[in-house]
Amino acid sequence: MTDKPDDKPDKPRRRLPRSVREQEILDAAVQVFSKRGYRAAVVDEIAELAGISKPMVYLYLGSKEGLFVACVRRESARLVAAFREAADAGGPPEGRLWAGLAAFFGYVAEHRDSWVVMHRQAPEQGEEIAGELAAARRSVMAEVTGLVGAGIAEGGGGPIKLGAEDAEFVAHALVGAADSLTDWMERHPGESPEAVTVRLMNVMWVGMRNVLAGEVWSRPEG
Amino acid sequence: MTDKPDDKPDKPRRRLPRSVREQEILDAAVQVFSKRGYRAAVVDEIAELAGISKPMVYLYLGSKEGLFVACVRRESARLVAAFREAADAGGPPEGRLWAGLAAFFGYVAEHRDSWVVMHRQAPEQGEEIAGELAAARRSVMAEVTGLVGAGIAEGGGGPIKLGAEDAEFVAHALVGAADSLTDWMERHPGESPEAVTVRLMNVMWVGMRNVLAGEVWSRPEG
Amino acid sequence: MTDKPDDKPDKPRRRLPRSVREQEILDAAVQVFSKRGYRAAVVDEIAELAGISKPMVYLYLGSKEGLFVACVRRESARLVAAFREAADAGGPPEGRLWAGLAAFFGYVAEHRDSWVVMHRQAPEQGEEIAGELAAARRSVMAEVTGLVGAGIAEGGGGPIKLGAEDAEFVAHALVGAADSLTDWMERHPGESPEAVTVRLMNVMWVGMRNVLAGEVWSRPEG
Amino acid sequence: MTDKPDDKPDKPRRRLPRSVREQEILDAAVQVFSKRGYRAAVVDEIAELAGISKPMVYLYLGSKEGLFVACVRRESARLVAAFREAADAGGPPEGRLWAGLAAFFGYVAEHRDSWVVMHRQAPEQGEEIAGELAAARRSVMAEVTGLVGAGIAEGGGGPIKLGAEDAEFVAHALVGAADSLTDWMERHPGESPEAVTVRLMNVMWVGMRNVLAGEVWSRPEG
DNA sequence: AATGAATGAGATTTCATTCAT
DNA sequence: TATGAATGAAATCTCATTCAT
Numbered sequence: 001m002t003d004k005p006d007d008k009p010d011k012p013r014r015r016l017p018r019s020v021r022e023q024e025i026l027d028a029a030v031q032v033f034s035k036r037g038y039r040a041a042v043v044d045e046i047a048e049l050a051g052i053s054k055p056m057v058y059l060y061l062g063s064k065e066g067l068f069v070a071c072v073r074r075e076s077a078r079l080v081a082a083f084r085e086a087a088d089a090g091g092p093p094e095g096r097l098w099a100g101l102a103a104f105f106g107y108v109a110e111h112r113d114s115w116v117v118m119h120r121q122a123p124e125q126g127e128e129i130a131g132e133l134a135a136a137r138r139s140v141m142a143e144v145t146g147l148v149g150a151g152i153a154e155g156g157g158g159p160i161k162l163g164a165e166d167a168e169f170v171a172h173a174l175v176g177a178a179d180s181l182t183d184w185m186e187r188h189p190g191e192s193p194e195a196v197t198v199r200l201m202n203v204m205w206v207g208m209r210n211v212l213a214g215e216v217w218s219r220p221e222g
Numbered sequence: 223m224t225d226k227p228d229d230k231p232d233k234p235r236r237r238l239p240r241s242v243r244e245q246e247i248l249d250a251a252v253q254v255f256s257k258r259g260y261r262a263a264v265v266d267e268i269a270e271l272a273g274i275s276k277p278m279v280y281l282y283l284g285s286k287e288g289l290f291v292a293c294v295r296r297e298s299a300r301l302v303a304a305f306r307e308a309a310d311a312g313g314p315p316e317g318r319l320w321a322g323l324a325a326f327f328g329y330v331a332e333h334r335d336s337w338v339v340m341h342r343q344a345p346e347q348g349e350e351i352a353g354e355l356a357a358a359r360r361s362v363m364a365e366v367t368g369l370v371g372a373g374i375a376e377g378g379g380g381p382i383k384l385g386a387e388d389a390e391f392v393a394h395a396l397v398g399a400a401d402s403l404t405d406w407m408e409r410h411p412g413e414s415p416e417a418v419t420v421r422l423m424n425v426m427w428v429g430m431r432n433v434l435a436g437e438v439w440s441r442p443e444g
Numbered sequence: 445m446t447d448k449p450d451d452k453p454d455k456p457r458r459r460l461p462r463s464v465r466e467q468e469i470l471d472a473a474v475q476v477f478s479k480r481g482y483r484a485a486v487v488d489e490i491a492e493l494a495g496i497s498k499p500m501v502y503l504y505l506g507s508k509e510g511l512f513v514a515c516v517r518r519e520s521a522r523l524v525a526a527f528r529e530a531a532d533a534g535g536p537p538e539g540r541l542w543a544g545l546a547a548f549f550g551y552v553a554e555h556r557d558s559w560v561v562m563h564r565q566a567p568e569q570g571e572e573i574a575g576e577l578a579a580a581r582r583s584v585m586a587e588v589t590g591l592v593g594a595g596i597a598e599g600g601g602g603p604i605k606l607g608a609e610d611a612e613f614v615a616h617a618l619v620g621a622a623d624s625l626t627d628w629m630e631r632h633p634g635e636s637p638e639a640v641t642v643r644l645m646n647v648m649w650v651g652m653r654n655v656l657a658g659e660v661w662s663r664p665e666g
Numbered sequence: 667m668t669d670k671p672d673d674k675p676d677k678p679r680r681r682l683p684r685s686v687r688e689q690e691i692l693d694a695a696v697q698v699f700s701k702r703g704y705r706a707a708v709v710d711e712i713a714e715l716a717g718i719s720k721p722m723v724y725l726y727l728g729s730k731e732g733l734f735v736a737c738v739r740r741e742s743a744r745l746v747a748a749f750r751e752a753a754d755a756g757g758p759p760e761g762r763l764w765a766g767l768a769a770f771f772g773y774v775a776e777h778r779d780s781w782v783v784m785h786r787q788a789p790e791q792g793e794e795i796a797g798e799l800a801a802a803r804r805s806v807m808a809e810v811t812g813l814v815g816a817g818i819a820e821g822g823g824g825p826i827k828l829g830a831e832d833a834e835f836v837a838h839a840l841v842g843a844a845d846s847l848t849d850w851m852e853r854h855p856g857e858s859p860e861a862v863t864v865r866l867m868n869v870m871w872v873g874m875r876n877v878l879a880g881e882v883w884s885r886p887e888g
Numbered sequence: 889a890a891t892g893a894a895t896g897a898g899a900t901t902t903c904a905t906t907c908a909t
Numbered sequence: 910t911a912t913g914a915a916t917g918a919a920a921t922c923t924c925a926t927t928c929a930t
Contacts, residue, residue, distance in 0.1 A: 015914060037344040040261035053916045058901065098441050120342060122259045169406060169421060176402020177395035184394040199391060201439045207425040217423045219320050265925065275891045286925060481788045483706035487904065497912045508904065542885050564786060566703040613865060616850040617843035624842020628835060643835060645883045647873040661867045663764050681893060719895045724922060
C-alpha cells in the first residue's frame with residue numbers, strides 16, 4: 001500500500017547487513033563531524049544522512065564518542081594508506097616523495113571532510129577522543145616525516161647536515177601548508193592536486209635543496 | 223545595604239566603567255572559545271572567568287553570538303595590527319617582509335587563543351558567525367598576501383613572473399605552515415619564534431627566490 | 445537450511461514445545477524482574493537469559509506487562525501450593541500450623557526471586573499490574589491468615605476472644621517479619637529456615653498463646 | 667496580563683531562597699520515589715510536584731542519583747531522630763522501649779513515603795545508591811536493635827541468655843512486621859499507632875518475656 | 889550596575905515493540 | 910518456529926537566555 005511495486009528497488013527501507021550499514025553510518029558521521037565539529041554535530045543529523053534512525057547509530061557504534069573515534073580511526077588509516085601506496089612505488093626517492101606528497105595533497109583536497117575530522121578538532125573533548133586524535137595525527141605526520149627524511153637523506157651531501165628534527169619541521173610545515181592550501185584550491189578550481197604539489201615543491205623542495213647546498217637565508221641588515 | 227562603604231577594599235567587587243568591563247569579558251571569552259570551540263563553550267564559564275555574573279555578559283554583549291563576533295573582531299584587528307606595526311618599520315623591503323612574517327609567527331605562537339578563535343572554528347555556526355569568521359580570515363590573509371607580494375615584486379625580474387595568484391598561494395602556505403608549526407614549537411620549547419621564522423624562510427623563501435631566478439622543480443623521470 | 449539434521453546435538457538450538465519454552469521464559473523473567481524491578485528490567489536481558497531472541501518473548505507472552513503478570517500468577521500459585529502442601533499433612537493442628545509457616549518461611553528464603561516479584565514491587569505500575577500484584581498478595585496473605593486463624597481457634601478458650609481481625613493482624617506481622625528476616629538470614633548463613641521459624645515462634649507464638657491465656661501486656665507506669 | 671493583582675499572594679511564581687526550595691524539592695522527591703520506585707520515578711514529575719521546572723532540580727541536587735541519596739539521608743535521619751527523641755525520655759527501660767517503638771510505628775505509619783524510600787528499594791541501583799540505602803537501613807536497624815537489646819538485658823535473668831544476635835533477630839522481625847502492618851492499618855483506619863504498638867507488644871514482647879522466663883516453644887510431636 | 893532564581897528547548901541515550909525474512 | 914534489523918517514544922541532563930529584585 002505504501003509500496004507500489006514500481007518503486008525504485010534501490011532505496012526502499014533497506015535491510016542491510018551490519019558491516020555495510022556501519023560503513024554508511026561512518027560515511028555520514030565523517031561529513032557531519034567535519035561540517036559542525038564534534039560538539040556541534042548532532043547524532044540526529046548523522047542518522048538522517050545515513051538514512052536510518054538514531055537508535056541504529058547507537059546500536060552500531062555505542063555512543064557519540066565511539067562514533068567519533070571510529071571515524072578518526074578509519075579516516076586516518078585511509079589517508080596513511082593512500083600515502084604509502086603512492087610512495088611505495090619503485091623509482092628514485094625524489095619521485096616517491098613527490099608521489100607520496102601528491103597523494104597526500106590529493107587525498108586532503110578530495111576528502112576534505114576526512115582531513116578536517118582528523119586535524120581541526122579542538123583537543124578538549126575528553127580523554128579518549130583527545131588520545132585518538134593525537135594518535136591519528138602522529139601516524140599521518142610520521143608518514144610525511146619519513147618521506148621527507150628519506151628525501152633529505154638522499155639529497156644530502158652538502159655542507160649542512162639536516163637531521164630528524166629538520167624532517168619533522170618540514171613535515172609540519174608541509175602538512176599545515178597542504179591543509180591551508182585546500183582553501184586556496186577551493187577558490188582556484190582549475191588547479192589539479194598535482195599542479196598544487198608542483199607549486200609547493202617549487203617553493204619548499206627547491207628551497208630545501210638549496211639549503212642543503214649551503215645557501216642559507218639570513219636576515220638582511222636593516 | 224549589604225555593602226557598607228568601609229568594607230575592606232580587598233575583594234574588589236569593582237564597579238568598572240563599561241569599556242574596561244567589556245574588555246575583561248572579551249579576554250575571558252577568547253580563552254574559553256579557544257579552549258572549547260564555539261558550541262562547547264558555555265557562557266557560565268566565561269562569566270565566572272571574567273569575575274561577574276552571567277546577566278552582565280548578556281547586558282554587555284547581547285548574546286553568545288554577539289560575544290563571539292566581538293572576540294573575532296578584536297582578535298583579528300590585533301593580529302593585523304601586530305603585522306602592520308612590524309612591517310611598517312623602515313629599511314629594505316626584504317627586512318620588512320621578514321619582520322612582518324616574524325611578527326605573524328610570533329603572534330600565532332604567543333596568542334594561541336586568539337589565533338584558534340579565528341582559525342580553528344568550524345565555519346558553519348550560523349549566518350553572522352560564518353561571515354565574521356570569513357571576514358577575519360580574509361583580512362589576515364590579505365595582510366600576509368600583501369607582504370609576500372611586496373617581497374616578490376621587489377625581488378622579481380627573473381624569467382618567471384609571479385603574480386597575485388602566486389602571492390596568495392604562498393600566503394596560504396605560510397599561514398598554514400605557521401599554524402601547524404605551533405604544534406611543533408610546543409614540542410621544541412628551545413626554539414624561539416624568530417628561530418622558527420628563519421628555519422621556515424630557509425625552506426620557503428630561498429625556494430621562492432630561486433624559483434624567481436628560473437630554477438623550477440619538476441618531477442624527476444621515474 | 446542452515447541446519448542440517450546431522451548437526452551436533454551439543455548446541456541445542458532446541459525446538460521446544462510451547463509449554464516448555466514458556467516456562468523457561470518465565471524462569472528467566474522472574475530472575476530479572478526480581479533483580480531489577482519491573483521498570484528497570486529490560487526484555488533483552490530476559491530473552492538472553494532464556495536463550496532465545498526477543499521476538500519469541502513477545503510471541504509467547506505478548507508484552508512486557510503480560511510477561512510480568514504471568515510471572516506473578518505462577519509464583520503466587522507456587523507459594524500458596526507450598527503452603528497448602530505442608531499444612532495439609534495430617535497431625536495435630538499446631539504441628540500443621542508450624543509446618544505451614546515453616547514452608548512459608550522456607551519458601552520466602554529459598555525463592556527470594558519469586559517472593560521479591562510478588563512483594564517488593566511498587567504497586568503503581570498501571571492498572572493490570574497493580575491488580576495482579578494485589579491479587580497475588582491477597583491470596584498469599586489469605587493463606588497465612590487462614591493458618592494462623594486455625595491455630596488460634598484451636599488454642600482458644602481463654603478469656604480473650606481472638607477473631608478474624610486478630611488473625612489478619614498476626615498474619616501481616618508474620619509475613620512482614622519473614623520478609624525482613626530473609627535479610628537477617630543472609631547475614632547468618634548458619635541458620636536454617638526451620639531454626640529461624642522456631643526462633644520466631646518462640647517470640648510470636650508463645651506470646652500469642654499467653655495472650656490467649658489472658659496475659660496482656662500494657663505500658664508500664666513511667 | 668496573566669497576573670491579575672488580586673491573585674492570591676501565596677502561589678504566584680515564588681522566588682525562594684535555596685535552602686527552602688531544596689527542602690521542597692526533597693519533599694516532592696520522597697513522594698515520587700516512594701510511589702514509583704527509583705527507576706520508574708521521572709524527574710519531571712518531581713519537578714512538577716515541587717512547583718518548579720526540571721532544570722532547577724538538577725541545579726539543586728545535581729542528578730537523579732544525587733536527589734535520591736539526599737532523600738534517603740534526610741529521611742533516615744528523621745526516622746532515627748523520632749526514635750531517639752521518644753526513647754530518650756526518662757523512666758523505666760520498658761517504657762522507653764515502648765515509646766521508641768510507638769514512635770517508630772507512628773513514624774512509619776504516618777510517613778509511609780519516607781519509609782518506603784528507605785526500605786523497599788531494590789538494592790541494584792548502582793554503587794552509591796546501594797551504599798546509601800544500606801547505611802540508612804543499618805542506622806535505623808541499629809536504633810531498634812539497641813532498644814530491644816536494652817529491654818532484653820533489663821528483663822533478663824531467666825535461664826535463657828539472650829544476646830546481641832537475638833536482639834538483632836527481634837529487631838528485624840519488628841521492623842518487618844511494622845512495615846507490613848502499615849498495610850493492615852490502612853484497612854483498619856480506627857486503630858491508632860499506639861494501639862497497634864500494644865497489639866504487637868502483646869504478641870512479641872510478652873513472648874520474649876516468657877522465653878526469657880524459660881518457656882520455649884518447640885514443635886509438637888506430629 | 890548587578891545578580892540569584894528560574895526556564896524552554898534541545899542534546900544524548902535507552903527500550904518496548906515490530907518488520908521482513 | 911525463529912531472528913537480525915529497525916524505530917517511536919520517552920528518559921536524563923545541559924545551556925542560552927530572561928525575570929524580579
